[in-house]
Amino acid sequence: MSEIPTLKPAGGKRSSKRDRILQIFLRQEGHVSADDLFALVRHEDSRVGRATVYRSLQSMVEAGIARKVDFGEGRSRYEPAHRHPRHFHLVCTTCHQSSEFLSSDVEGLLQEIAGARNFQPKETVVQIVGVCEACRTGTSTPPIDGSTTGLVFARDALRMAIATEQSGLEFYTRAAKITSDARGRRVFQQLALEEGEHLATLKQRYAELLAGDPKLESRPTFLFFKGPANRLFSSGAEELRHGVDAERALLIGIKCERGSHQFFKKYGERFEETEGRRIFLEFAAEERDHLNLLIREYRALRERRKKRPHR
Amino acid sequence: MSEIPTLKPAGGKRSSKRDRILQIFLRQEGHVSADDLFALVRHEDSRVGRATVYRSLQSMVEAGIARKVDFGEGRSRYEPAHRHPRHFHLVCTTCHQSSEFLSSDVEGLLQEIAGARNFQPKETVVQIVGVCEACRTGTSTPPIDGSTTGLVFARDALRMAIATEQSGLEFYTRAAKITSDARGRRVFQQLALEEGEHLATLKQRYAELLAGDPKLESRPTFLFFKGPANRLFSSGAEELRHGVDAERALLIGIKCERGSHQFFKKYGERFEETEGRRIFLEFAAEERDHLNLLIREYRALRERRKKRPHR
DNA sequence: CTAGGTGCAAATAATTTGCAGAGGC
DNA sequence: GCCTCTGCAAATTATTTGCACCTAG
Numbered sequence: 001m002s003e004i005p006t007l008k009p010a011g012g013k014r015s016s017k018r019d020r021i022l023q024i025f026l027r028q029e030g031h032v033s034a035d036d037l038f039a040l041v042r043h044e045d046s047r048v049g050r051a052t053v054y055r056s057l058q059s060m061v062e063a064g065i066a067r068k069v070d071f072g073e074g075r076s077r078y079e080p081a082h083r084h085p086r087h088f089h090l091v092c093t094t095c096h097q098s099s100e101f102l103s104s105d106v107e108g109l110l111q112e113i114a115g116a117r118n119f120q121p122k123e124t125v126v127q128i129v130g131v132c133e134a135c136r137t138g139t140s141t142p143p144i145d146g147s148t149t150g151l152v153f154a155r156d157a158l159r160m161a162i163a164t165e166q167s168g169l170e171f172y173t174r175a176a177k178i179t180s181d182a183r184g185r186r187v188f189q190q191l192a193l194e195e196g197e198h199l200a201t202l203k204q205r206y207a208e209l210l211a212g213d214p215k216l217e218s219r220p221t222f223l224f225f226k227g228p229a230n231r232l233f234s235s236g237a238e239e240l241r242h243g244v245d246a247e248r249a250l251l252i253g254i255k256c257e258r259g260s261h262q263f264f265k266k267y268g269e270r271f272e273e274t275e276g277r278r279i280f281l282e283f284a285a286e287e288r289d290h291l292n293l294l295i296r297e298y299r300a301l302r303e304r305r306k307k308r309p310h311r
Numbered sequence: 312m313s314e315i316p317t318l319k320p321a322g323g324k325r326s327s328k329r330d331r332i333l334q335i336f337l338r339q340e341g342h343v344s345a346d347d348l349f350a351l352v353r354h355e356d357s358r359v360g361r362a363t364v365y366r367s368l369q370s371m372v373e374a375g376i377a378r379k380v381d382f383g384e385g386r387s388r389y390e391p392a393h394r395h396p397r398h399f400h401l402v403c404t405t406c407h408q409s410s411e412f413l414s415s416d417v418e419g420l421l422q423e424i425a426g427a428r429n430f431q432p433k434e435t436v437v438q439i440v441g442v443c444e445a446c447r448t449g450t451s452t453p454p455i456d457g458s459t460t461g462l463v464f465a466r467d468a469l470r471m472a473i474a475t476e477q478s479g480l481e482f483y484t485r486a487a488k489i490t491s492d493a494r495g496r497r498v499f500q501q502l503a504l505e506e507g508e509h510l511a512t513l514k515q516r517y518a519e520l521l522a523g524d525p526k527l528e529s530r531p532t533f534l535f536f537k538g539p540a541n542r543l544f545s546s547g548a549e550e551l552r553h554g555v556d557a558e559r560a561l562l563i564g565i566k567c568e569r570g571s572h573q574f575f576k577k578y579g580e581r582f583e584e585t586e587g588r589r590i591f592l593e594f595a596a597e598e599r600d601h602l603n604l605l606i607r608e609y610r611a612l613r614e615r616r617k618k619r620p621h622r
Numbered sequence: 623c624t625a626g627g628t629g630c631a632a633a634t635a636a637t638t639t640g641c642a643g644a645g646g647c
Numbered sequence: 648g649c650c651t652c653t654g655c656a657a658a659t660t661a662t663t664t665g666c667a668c669c670t671a672g
Contacts, residue, residue, distance in 0.1 A: 016670095017628070034661080049629040054662065072381050072436075074637085075661055090430050099428065106420050110439055113412060113535050118444035118452070119401050125383075127436040128421055133429035141429070224424050327646095328653070345636080360654040365637065385662085386636055 021056040029147030031077040031098055079146050085153050085271045088126035094135040099143040103224040144222050154275035155216055156223035158206045161283045164260055165202055167233030169195040174240050175249045184246030187297045191290060229263035232256045250298040257294060261287035332367040340458030342388040342409060390457050396464050396582045399437035405446040410454040414535040455533050465586035466527055467534035469517045472594045475571055476513055478544030480506040485551050486560045495557030498608045540574035543567045561609040568605060572598035
C-alpha cells in the first residue's frame with residue numbers, strides 16, 4: 001500500500017508555476033543543478049523565484065519524479081527518475097560531464113553485502129570518478145546521459161534477450177536432434193520453432209528501435225552483465241554434448257528456463273516503467289510458458305514410463 | 312617518479328599548529344567533519360581559527376594523509392588515509408554512522424566497466440545508503456569504522472590466505488596420493504608438507520592477531536570476495552578426482568598457483584601500507600615459490616619422458 | 623474563503639579569501 | 648628579514664525560511 005507518485009501531492013493545489021518548472025525539467029537532458037534549472041525557467045518566465053525552483057525540485061524528489069545526485073561539486077544535481085532506470089555514474093573531473101551505466105552484477109554483489117551486514121539498503125551510490133575518453137583523447141564518443149539512457153537501456157535489454165533466445169534456440173535444436181523418444185523430440189522441435197519465431201520478433205523489434213535513432217547501435221554499453229542468465233543455455237547445450245536421454249534433456253531445459261525466467265523477472269521488476277522493463281518482463285513471461293510446457297512434458301514422460309517400465 | 316606524500320609540503324614550513332591539528336585528526340576514530348575537528352582542536356588549544364583547520368585538512372588531503380568523503384549531508388567528512396586501506400561505505404540515514412567494507416569483486420567489475428568505456432578511473436565511490444542493523448533491531452553490532460578497519464582488514468586477509476592454503480594442502484595431499492611417478496609424488500609430498508607448515512604459521516599469526524583484541528573475531532566481515540582465487544585449488548582438487556597422471560597434476564598445480572599468486576599480488580599492491588597488504592604480498596611470494604618449483608618439476612618430467620618414450 | 627503556492631529578501635551553513643600580523647628558517 | 652602560516656572577519660556559494668501576498672478549489 002505504498003504511495004503512488006503523482007504530480008499533485010496529496011492535498012496540494014495545481015500550480016501553473018510548478019507545472020511549468022516540471023515541464024522544463026523533464027525536457028532537459030543530463031543532470032541539471034538547481035541553478036541551471038532556475039536559469040532555464042527564468043528564460044521562459046522571468047517572474048519565478050529561486051526558492052520556488054528549489055521547492056519544486058524538493059517535491060519532485062519526494063514524488064519520485066526526480067532523483068538528487070551528488071558529484072561532489074558542492075551542489076546537488078537532479079535527474080529525471082520517471083520512466084528512467086536507476087543507474088550508476090561515470091563522472092569526469094575534467095569536463096564535468098557524467099555518463100550513466102548499470103551493472104546487474106555489481107547490484108547483486110552490493111545486495112549480498114548489505115544482507116551479510118544486516119543492513120537495509122534504500123539506495124546505492126556507485127560512481128567512477130576520473131577522466132573520460134573524450135577529455136583524454138579528444139575523440140568524442142557520445143556519452144550516455146539522461147537523454148539517451150531510456151533508449152540505450154531498451155537496446156541492451158533486447159540484446160540480452162536476443163542472446164538468451166539464441167542460446168535457447170541452439171539448445172532446443174540440439175536436444176531435438178539427440179532425443180530418441182518421439183514425443184519428447186516433438187516437444188523440443190516445437191520449442192525450437194517457437195524460439196526461432198520469437199527470435200525473429202525480437203530482431204524485428206531491435207531493428208525498429210534502431211530505425212528511430214541511427215546512432216543508437218554505436219552508443220556505448222549501458223547495461224553490463226556477466227551474470228548467470230548469460231550462460232545458462234550454453235552450458236545446458238554443453239551438457240547435451242555428452243549424450244543424454246529425453247528425460248535428462250527435459251530436466252536440463254527446465255533448469256535453463258527456470259533460471260532464465262527468474263533472472264529476467266527479477267531484473268524487470270527492478271526498474272521503473274521503461275521500455276527496457278517491458279522487454280524484460282515480456283521475455284520472462286515467454287520463458288515461463290516454455291518452463292511450464294517442459295514441466296508438463298516431463299511429468300507426462302514419467303507417467304508413460306511408469307506404465308511401461310524400462311524394457 | 313610520483314610525489315611521495317610528506318607531512319611537510321614542498322617549500323612549506325613546519326608549523327606547530329598544523330602538526331597539532333594533524334595529530335588530533337589522526338587520533339580520531341571514524342569520519343570527522345571539518346567542524347568536528349575544529350571543535351576538538353579548540354578544546355585543546357583555543358587559539359586556533361576555523362580557517363586554519365580547513366586549510367590543514369586541504370593540505371592533508373593533497374598530501375594523501377586524509378581522504379574527503381561525502382555522505383550527502385551537505386558537508387564533507389574526512390577519514391585518515393594513512394596505513395588504511397581504500398574502502399566503500401554503508402551509510403545509515405538514521406544514526407548517521409557509517410561502516411566500512413570492501414569487495415574485490417565489485418572493484419574488479421568497476422574496473423572492467425571503466426575499461427569498456429575507455430574511462431580512466433581516479434577514484435571509485437560506492438555507498439550503500441539505508442538503515443543499519445543497530446537502528447532497525449536495537450541490537451548493537453560493532454560497526455567497522457576507521458578505528459578498527461586496519462585490524463579487521465588484516466584479519467580478513469589472513470582468513471583469505473588460510474582458506475587458500477587449506478585448499479592447497481588438500482590439493483597436494485590428494486595429488487601425492489594419486490601420482491604414480493615416484494619423483495612427481497615426492498614433489499607433491501614436499502609441497503603438501505610446506506603448505507601444512509605455512510598453514511600452521513598463518514594460524515599462529517591469526518591467533519596472535521586475535522590476542523590483541525578479543526572482540527576482533529566477532530566483528531563483521533570487511534573484505535568480501537567470491538573471486539577466482541577462492542575456488543582455484545578446490546576446483547583443481549575436483550579435477551584430480553577424475554584420476555590424472557603426474558604431468559596433468561603438475562599442470563593443474565601450476566594453474567592454481569599461478570592464479571593464486573597473481574590474485575594475491577595484484578590485491579596486495581592495491582593497498583596502502585597496511586598489515587593486510589603485507590599479508591597479501593607475503594602470501595603471493597609463497598605462491599610464486601611453489602609455482603616455480605612446480606614449473607621446474609614439470610620441465611624435468613618432460614625431459615625424462617623424452618629420453619624414455621612412452622612404454 | 624482558505625490552505626497551500628509564490629516571490630522577495632533575509633537567514634543559515636559550509637567553506638573560502640583578504641589582509642595584517644606572527645613565527646619559523 | 649623573508650616567506651609562509653595564522654587568525655579574524657568579511658565574502659562567497661548553495662540552500663532554506665519568514666512573511667506578506669496570491670490563487671485555485
